[in-house]
Amino acid sequence: MPSWSNFQPFIPIGLAAGGVYALSGVGMVVLYRATGVLNLAFGAIGAMGALIAWTMINTWHVPAGIAYVACILFGGVATLLYGMVFGRLLAARDPLVKAAATLGLALLMLGVMNRLWPAQVTRSITLPTDNTAFTFGDASVDWTQVIAVGFGVVMTVGTAIFLRVTKIGTAMRALADDREITATLGVPVRRVEAAAWFGSGLLAGAAGLLLADLVTLASDGLTFIVIFTLSAALIARLRSLTVTFVAAMVIGLVDNLITPINSITNFRDMTPFVLAIAALLFFSRERQYSFARGGIR
Amino acid sequence: MIEIKDLTVRFGGVTPLAEMTLTFESGTCGLIGPNGAGKTTFFNVLSGFVKPHAGSVRAFGEDLLSMPHFRRARWGLRRTFQTEQAIEELSIYENVAMVHEHSKRGRAARREEVLAAIEFVGLDGDPATRVGTLGARDRRLVEVARAVVGEPRLVLLDEPAAGLPDEETEHLSSVIRAIPGHTGALVILVDHDMSLVSACCGVTAVLDFGIVIASGPTAEVLRDANVMRAYLGTEELV
Amino acid sequence: MADSNVATRSRSSLRAAARLSRRDAINLLVVAGGVLFVLLALPSLLTPYWVVTSTSAVTFMIVALGLGLLVGRVGMISLGQGAVLALGAWVGARLLFATALPYPIVLVMTGLITMVLGTMIGLPALRVSGLYLALVTLMLAGAITVVLVDTNFPNGGSGFLGYADQSTGTPPSIRRPSIAESDPAFFRYVVIVALLMFLLALWHIRGKPGRAWAAIRQSEPAALAAGVNVTVYKMWAFALASFVTGIAGALLGSASHVLYAYTFPTSQSIVLFAVVLMGGVYTLFGAVIAGVLLQVIPGAFTVWGIPSEWATILFGVGVLQVLTTAPAGIAHQLPSDLARLGRFLFGVARRRIPAGGRAP
Numbered sequence: 001m002p003s004w005s006n007f008q009p010f011i012p013i014g015l016a017a018g019g020v021y022a023l024s025g026v027g028m029v030v031l032y033r034a035t036g037v038l039n040l041a042f043g044a045i046g047a048m049g050a051l052i053a054w055t056m057i058n059t060w061h062v063p064a065g066i067a068y069v070a071c072i073l074f075g076g077v078a079t080l081l082y083g084m085v086f087g088r089l090l091a092a093r094d095p096l097v098k099a100a101a102t103l104g105l106a107l108l109m110l111g112v113m114n115r116l117w118p119a120q121v122t123r124s125i126t127l128p129t130d131n132t133a134f135t136f137g138d139a140s141v142d143w144t145q146v147i148a149v150g151f152g153v154v155m156t157v158g159t160a161i162f163l164r165v166t167k168i169g170t171a172m173r174a175l176a177d178d179r180e181i182t183a184t185l186g187v188p189v190r191r192v193e194a195a196a197w198f199g200s201g202l203l204a205g206a207a208g209l210l211l212a213d214l215v216t217l218a219s220d221g222l223t224f225i226v227i228f229t230l231s232a233a234l235i236a237r238l239r240s241l242t243v244t245f246v247a248a249m250v251i252g253l254v255d256n257l258i259t260p261i262n263s264i265t266n267f268r269d270m271t272p273f274v275l276a277i278a279a280l281l282f283f284s285r286e287r288q289y290s291f292a293r294g295g296i297r
Numbered sequence: 298m299i300e301i302k303d304l305t306v307r308f309g310g311v312t313p314l315a316e317m318t319l320t321f322e323s324g325t326c327g328l329i330g331p332n333g334a335g336k337t338t339f340f341n342v343l344s345g346f347v348k349p350h351a352g353s354v355r356a357f358g359e360d361l362l363s364m365p366h367f368r369r370a371r372w373g374l375r376r377t378f379q380t381e382q383a384i385e386e387l388s389i390y391e392n393v394a395m396v397h398e399h400s401k402r403g404r405a406a407r408r409e410e411v412l413a414a415i416e417f418v419g420l421d422g423d424p425a426t427r428v429g430t431l432g433a434r435d436r437r438l439v440e441v442a443r444a445v446v447g448e449p450r451l452v453l454l455d456e457p458a459a460g461l462p463d464e465e466t467e468h469l470s471s472v473i474r475a476i477p478g479h480t481g482a483l484v485i486l487v488d489h490d491m492s493l494v495s496a497c498c499g500v501t502a503v504l505d506f507g508i509v510i511a512s513g514p515t516a517e518v519l520r521d522a523n524v525m526r527a528y529l530g531t532e533e534l535v
Numbered sequence: 536m537a538d539s540n541v542a543t544r545s546r547s548s549l550r551a552a553a554r555l556s557r558r559d560a561i562n563l564l565v566v567a568g569g570v571l572f573v574l575l576a577l578p579s580l581l582t583p584y585w586v587v588t589s590t591s592a593v594t595f596m597i598v599a600l601g602l603g604l605l606v607g608r609v610g611m612i613s614l615g616q617g618a619v620l621a622l623g624a625w626v627g628a629r630l631l632f633a634t635a636l637p638y639p640i641v642l643v644m645t646g647l648i649t650m651v652l653g654t655m656i657g658l659p660a661l662r663v664s665g666l667y668l669a670l671v672t673l674m675l676a677g678a679i680t681v682v683l684v685d686t687n688f689p690n691g692g693s694g695f696l697g698y699a700d701q702s703t704g705t706p707p708s709i710r711r712p713s714i715a716e717s718d719p720a721f722f723r724y725v726v727i728v729a730l731l732m733f734l735l736a737l738w739h740i741r742g743k744p745g746r747a748w749a750a751i752r753q754s755e756p757a758a759l760a761a762g763v764n765v766t767v768y769k770m771w772a773f774a775l776a777s778f779v780t781g782i783a784g785a786l787l788g789s790a791s792h793v794l795y796a797y798t799f800p801t802s803q804s805i806v807l808f809a810v811v812l813m814g815g816v817y818t819l820f821g822a823v824i825a826g827v828l829l830q831v832i833p834g835a836f837t838v839w840g841i842p843s844e845w846a847t848i849l850f851g852v853g854v855l856q857v858l859t860t861a862p863a864g865i866a867h868q869l870p871s872d873l874a875r876l877g878r879f880l881f882g883v884a885r886r887r888i889p890a891g892g893r894a895p
């Protein structure tokens with residue numbers, strides 16, 4: 001069993017990862033509540049945004065700041081476009097169908113990314129905040145990690161306040177509750193949904209950028225990191241933002257703290273899966289009967 | 298005969314059934330009540346989809362609630378649903394045969410008994426027709442055919458006339474009246490169509506807020522002052 | 536009496552339906568013709584590359600069959616069939632290395648073992664449905680994939696895992712049936728196995744399980760009320776899907792002679808689901824189309840020099856198209872499109888013939 005000092009370096013890494021998962025988790029949950037779409041292409045969108053930023057910096061020599069903004073904006077715009085076309089087309093369908101469609105989007109984007117940015121080249125993004133902020137025992141913590149955690153907290157709290165205080169936020173909560181009634185109340189449903197799509201997309205872009213710096217800038221890896229976010233969101237039953245945040249931090253920490261434990265480190269990649277399965281099964285203990293039809297409808 | 302004693306169901310803060318106590322002897326029996334009275338909840342308890350907080354149900358001498366839900370069909374429980382649930386992608390024959398093959402009856406008599414049930418409800422098209430292509434009236438009849446096949450003991454009909462025009466209700470009424478004689482089963486009919494209930498049911502019970510507020514010969518119950526108050530205030534029902 | 540007339544009519548029309556209708560007979564002839572052509576003529580018409588690709592295509596038809604059954608018949612979305620395939624490949628390879636049993640016996644054993652494993656894994660998933668079932672199966676698949684990356688695939692080594700760390704030399708190859716060593720012969724073998732799997736599925740669909748599954752797909756409470764033990768029948772569907780997928784896995788091992796963990800990435804479960812949707816989940820023919828899409832398209836792209844990412848893009852677009860406009864997939868669209876084409880051509884032909892009687 002490794003010692004405390006072995007674990008230390010992984011704590012800030014874990015917290016930073018957790019912060020990013022919380023960031024995208026919040027986006028995922030808000031989007032699901034407002035539109036019924038569980039966006040499994042979240043990671044792919046962030047990945048593509050990060051790759052675009054990389055090209056802007058390394059190939060077109062655009063100032064880094066503009067590239068980062070472009071990445072985040074790309075996330076928002078791409079998600080919005082999808083929402084306006086396919087979100088609209090599938091609006092009346094089952095959540096399963098909506099989620100399956102985002103899988104299609106993910107595949108599509110994976111293909112495009114691998115085509116435009118061949119996997120053989122190693123790429124990386126180094127944010128200007130990668131210099132050390134302070135040391136914590138044996139571990140050094142850099143500003144990017146601080147930002148990641150900070151962003152996670154700020155977004156969770158900020159979004160919660162936004163949903164409660166602003167008109168659009170309240171409308172989103174109403175949509176989550178009952179779409180049809182909300183529409184009859186005169187709420188501009190399409191505009192509210194567009195806001196949800198765009199906002200969650202921005203978060204996807206930001207998360208993609210941070211993960212590209214903290215973890216990797218590889219299309220496959222970034223796309224499938226969505227599983228971590230998904231686990232956190234599922235543990236929160238796609239409802240509570242606070243639980244999403246806490247779950248995301250725990251997942252990030254546990255996943256990284258396993259690294260120095262040699263006996264199980266090979267199975268580290270199972271963390272999000274195991275946690276998600278546990279959450280899903282724990283929350284479906286009560287057998288619920290519905291007359292909803294099975295399969296693809 | 299079915300005996301329900303102190304049946305209670307609680308969901309969160311609501312109590313759909315509150316110590317419901319009722320006995321039906323035989324034949325076709327009506328169960329009416331305003332919306333939200335607990336009628337469908339009662340059926341769901343009998344079907345096994347809802348676990349009661351307290352109370353007991355004894356039917357034909359057996360404790361129904363102790364049986365797992367899918368076993369109750371084998372015992373002889375049959376049910377139709379408010380939104381009709383005949384399987385669209387199967388044929389009429391297959392729909393009815395499915396219930397038969399999960400009942401106590403064996404393979405030998407299957408073809409005869411399935412066709413007899415289809416005939417009994419008055420479906421005279423090709424039994425190999427896919428149910429998805431049928432109209433509302435025929436789909437209802439398929440559901441009823443499923444309810445009378447395979448030695449049923451307790452048949453629950455949940456608003457079988459819902460959505461049907463008056464002419465079709467006539468035919469349905471005659472079929473429902475004939476079920477106890479044809480199968481020996483006890484039928485409980487829930488519906489809002491009072492003329493259907495009067496035509497089919499010898500006795501009727503009235504449920505309101507989860508308790509039985511009246512029960513007895515149908516004509517008397519429908520004129521009962523309490524029942525009228527529960528439904529609409531003071532106007533006459535029939 | 537009116538009653539006996541109705542009864543006689545019902546019985547005779549049922550007998551008529553039981554006799555093969557003309558359309559059924561034509562279908563049967565077409566299928567039989569197609570299978571004979573594929574078995575006898577096809578291998579000699581194809582280049583070695585395409586023989587290997589076609590073998591993969593037919594193998595994946597079996598996988599698509601299992602998944603299509605779950606999705607189309609029972610209404611259960613499983614995003615984990617890729618992992619079941621990997622499990623089957625693992626078990627098959629292990630048995631083929633560790634024993635000298637005849638190939639068909641190994642296939643059946645692989646199927647049964649994978650069936651047990653698949654059902655055990657699917658057990659917790661039975662309590663959930665819809666979106667959550669899809670997600671649970673995806674998570675389970677991911678977990679299994681991680682384990683397989685760690686244990687690797689058997690390569691003739693000793694011990695339970697049968698994996699020996701080899702850094703030099705060619706790894707021992709997974710054997711094929713003694714009567715079907717060559718690629719064309721193995722292709723024919725796989726076609727026959729696939730045919731048997733399809734017949735197995737058909738037997739289920741036309742019988743009691745098929746009816747119970749149709750009821751479950753439409754409405755679980757109604758199925759329960761009809762006496763169907765929903766849990767058992769769901770397990771049965773999982774078991775059948777795992778059985779055929781396990782056999783397909785074993786065939787994959789023999790086809791490529793050696794297996795690597797990266798042959799079964801998690802994304803494959805998703806691509807599988809996508810392609811099965813595109814092929815069509817409501818008919819067996821859809822599984823045939825899915826197998827073709829899955830292997831022939833990437834194969835063709837490689838031959839024509841089109842980068843393989845285009846296949847992934849195509850599948851992504853395909854999923855979006857199927858879900859938005861044609862939920863029954865190509866298998867449904869194709870016959871109706873062909874029928875429309877046929878009617879159009881027939882109409883053109885009729886107008887060309889000089890009017891001998893009625894106007895068109």
